[in-house]
Amino acid sequence: MYAIIVTGGKQYKVSEGDVINVEKLDAAADEKVTFDQVIAVNDDKELKVASDVASAKVEATVVKQDRARKVVVYKYKPKSGYHKKNGHRQAFTQVKINKISL
Numbered sequence: 501m502y503a504i505i506v507t508g509g510k511q512y513k514v515s516e517g518d519v520i521n522v523e524k525l526d527a528a529a530d531e532k533v534t535f536d537q538v539i540a541v542n543d544d545k546e547l548k549v550a551s552d553v554a555s556a557k558v559e560a561t562v563v564k565q566d567r568a569r570k571v572v573v574y575k576y577k578p579k580s581g582y583h584k585k586n587g588h589r590q591a592f593t594q595v596k597i598n599k600i601s602l
Contacts (some may be wrong), residue, residue: 501515502514504540506538508524515597516600519596522592526565529563536557538553551554557601560598560602566592567592
């Protein structure tokens with residue numbers, strides 16, 4: 501059984517027991533979160549979408565809050581002596597999927 505959920509403007513295909521990284525959520529470690537925006541659910545027999553999954557929910561537990569590896573941004577213009585180095589680390593929340601309910 502799997503579900504397709506929307507969180508942080510992105511879609512994720514999740515099954516029970518999966519551990520995924522999603523955009524940062526306002527929740528502490530070991531806290532329960534519920535994803536209400538479920539697009540589709542496949543229950544090993546058929547794929548259910550639209551009004552069939554209007555009441556579907558995906559329950560998860562927050563594993564940790566963390567930041568991704570640094571991405572280096574380097575701007576350079578030749579012959580003018582201009583260069584600028586910058587870095588960015590995107591924050592994310594790691595969650596473990598506990599239950600998919602219709």
